[in-house]
Amino acid sequence: MFAFLLIVQTLVAGSLVGVILMQRSEGGGLGVGGSSSGFMTARGAADFLTRSTSVLGGLFIVLSIVMxxxxxxxxxxxxxxxxLAKTAAPLERSQPATPAQSVPTQQQPAQNQQLPAVPLAQ
Structure with a gap:
């Protein structure tokens, strides 16, 4: 349903651009002049283009709200x-740490301490 409305709105937007470009502006624009004996008079074409612009514009707004x-x-x-989430491996301790063991002193250098496993950033 959404894809169908999107296609309809694309067609309405393209038609709206075409109708706006066909209107006569003060600078000439892409408006095509016609003879009075043709299909539409200049005034009739202007009224038709103005009405179709307002209808297409309203339809575009309604479709936008519905979508x-x-x-x-x-x-x-x-x-x-x-x-893909990685979890850190839990630390294994064979004995509970005592305050004397957890803080290395200068006389007793820390040797063979295992660092916790930290996952690398991707």
Whole structure:
């Protein structure tokens, strides 16, 4: 439904651009002059283009509001993929640490201390 409305709105927008460019402006624009014996008189063509511009503009606004409502109503909450999350390995301690063992002194250098495993940033 949303894709169909998007296509319709694209066609309406293209038609609106074409109708606006066909209107006669003070600088000439892309307006095509016609003879009085032709299909439409200049005044009739101006009235038709003005009416079609207002109808297409209104249709464009209505379609925009409807599509925004549909997009807001059918929104699915985002799911976070946790399959790639890495967890740090727990530290293994054979004995509980005592205050004397946890703080190395200058006389007793720290040797063979294991650092906790930290996952690398991707």
């Amino acid at each position: 925004a409502a549909i997009a807001g109503a059918t929104r699915v909450p985002a799911k976070i993929d946790t399959s």
